Each structure stands twice: as structure tokens, then as C-alpha cells.
Amino acid sequence: MKVMISAFVASLVIASAAPVVLGQFGWSSAEQESSATSVRLD
């Protein structure tokens, strides 16, 4: 049962770390194509 609980905890840790890690690679889906970078004013 310890392994089961540690796997559940690990899945939550991975979930919490995912947005931070993805953000390091510029992969945050929340920020992609924001207006500051996607609008060309020329």
C-alpha cells in the first residue's frame, strides 16, 4: 500500500511541477500566442 500511496503522491507532484517545467521551455499553453507577441503593428 505504501507504493500505491507514493505513486499517487508522485502523480500530484508531477502535475504541480508540469506547468513550471513546461514554462521553462516556453510551452505554456496559457501564455502561447498572447497579444503582445502575436499582433504585428506595421
Next chain:
Amino acid sequence: MNLKLLGAAVFVLATLSFNSVWAEEAPAVDRTATGGAQTLEDIMARQQKLKVDETFRSENLGDPANAAPMTDQLGTRGGVSDADTYRSIRYNEFDANTQVRGPAADVMIQNGGISWYKLREGPIITYGGGALLGFIALLAVFYLIRGKIMIDGGPSGTTVQRFKAIERFGHWLLAGSFIALGLTGLITLMGRSFLIPVMGPDVFATLAAGSKWVHNNISWSFMLGLVMTFFMWVAHNIPGKLDWQWLKAGGGIFTKSHPSAKKFNAGQKIVFWAVMVLGFSVSLSGLSLLFPFQMPMFAETFSVINSVLGTEFATALTPHEEMQYANIWHSIMAFVMMLAIIAHIYIGTVGMEGAFDAMGNGEVDVEWARQHHDLWVAEVEAKQSKGELS
């Protein structure tokens, strides 16, 4: 008593199967009186939720070949009237220019969104949800008929290690994240229909935002668990002749016999490959949804299917259509996977005595192992005696 329950389950499933969710075709309409434009019959047909063939207006976008010379009155539009232009915007045939450089920025109206929404809110919820409830009801009936599969003669009291800690970790990483994904996915899909009327929009908004966060981020645990379990168990899940014998005996479920099996029997192999194939597909479509417009894959998939099967699936898909196909496919794959996993959970918990121990603490009763995985126990015992001798 059991037959009555079985009859009730069949009746419920039959009722769900005949639930009409598909629109009927509208009767043909004569549009000569309106010069080919929309008629009252078209509007009435839509109000009656009939399926109207929209080509009379989606393809009526003007004809530059008929353009009057520029020197004539009304000649400068090049054969395209304002109404033609509005229709072309309505059916995404308009060549739009925009300074926005994001994906799909030049799509002003996306007609397929309506079809996607109707499919998602209709058949996907009805048949997906119905299949889940029906399958759970069937398992309940099966449990009442068959009961728990017990260890013949009772447990021996001696145990043998079935799964190492790393194997159980991979399994529970996959299982825990899948249950979280399944629940949050169902909340996202069905919340508008079933939860908002119960808890109101404000509470549901918080629940939906939380579900979205969990669903998007715990997906990485699921994919990691999928990769781990694949590499740890694929060698034990290659189909063989023994599996055919096991399947012919129905796994001994109905005959109360114990067909021979190695580490994984044919039923477990079916679950393994179902999880791998469906899990891979649901992960790919999930990634496509997680990074909108960045991973379109359906146009290319349809192209391959067309070249192999000679079908005529659309291969020129707009960015939104790609997302809509990914969403629908993701839902269908997830529902099929949930059905497989519900069966897996049933047999691993209430359905069979001693089965949960394999993933609980990794140790199973030797008698259980002999009855369900006789060849695997023989292998383990042979290795142990070899180790003792050397």
C-alpha cells in the same frame, strides 16, 4: 431472481440503444420563387431540428466570370455581391486579411463548431455515459450471478512475490492519474448538462476550472505511467498459443475451471494492449488539445486512411476542425478505455479473491497463483530451486 435482473439490464441497455439523437433529413425544397435563396420551409425545417442541406447558400458565393465590366453600373465588385461576401464569411470561404498572427486568426465564422457542439452534447454524452452506466449494471448483474471467484480450497497462507515495487509504482502512477483524468474529464464533458442544474453556475465554474487544471497537468503522470508499464510488461504480454486455449475456456469464469497461464493470462493481455493502444491514442489527441493548433494530426491521418481504404475523408481541415476532431476522438477513446478499466478494476477487487494483493503489497497467495497462473508459479519455483542449489 437472477434472470429477472438480467432481463432488467437488457431492457435498460435496449432503451439506451434506441435513444434517438440523430437529426432526420429535411424534405427537398423548391427555391425557384426566391431565386435560389432561403425559403420559409428552410427556416421551419431548422426550427424542427431537421437536417437542412446548406449547399444552396454555402456554394452560392458569386461568380467573377459573370462580373459586369468596370465601366458598367455595379461592375466594380467583380461579380460578387455583398450577400455573396457575407455568405463566404459565414462558410469560411472568404480570403480574410488580418494583422493577428496567431493560428486560425483569419477564420471569422467556423461552421463545423455547431456540428462539433451537437455531437459533443448529444451522442457522445448519451452513448458514452449510457455505455458506462450499462456496463456497471452488467457487472453488478454478473456479480450477483457468478459471485466472487474464490480460491479453491482456500488460501494456503504462503505467498510469492508477483510484482516488484517499481512495477506497482508504475501501475499506480498510471491508475491513479487515469482515475483523476476520467473523473475530471467527465466533469468537463457532462458538467454543463448535469452539474450546473444541481450546484449552480458559480460553484460549477470553480469545479470546472479545478478539473481543467488537474486534467491538463496530471496527464503527464499518466503518460509517464503508460511508458513505464509498457517497457516493464510488454515482454510478458506477447500473444501465444496458450492464450487461445485460455480464451476458448473463457478464462474458466463460467466453467469454474483454471486454464493454464503464464505471468499474464489472455484476459490480462487484452487489457494490457487495450490500455497501451487506447492510452497512446488518447495521449496523442490530448497533446493536440493541450497545445492548441500546434499539433494538427487528423488531416494527415485521414489522408493515409483515404490512400489505404479508398475512403473520402476531408483532408483540407481548418485549424478549428483539427481541434474538434481531436476533442471528439479523445472523448471516444477515453470512454472505451474507461469501459476496459472498469472491467479490470472489477476483477482485481470485488470479482476475485486474492487478486488485489498482487498490486496491493506485491505478494500473492501461492494457491491463488497456482490456480490462475500455474506456469508462472512453476517458472518462479524452478528459479528458486536453481538458486538454492547454486
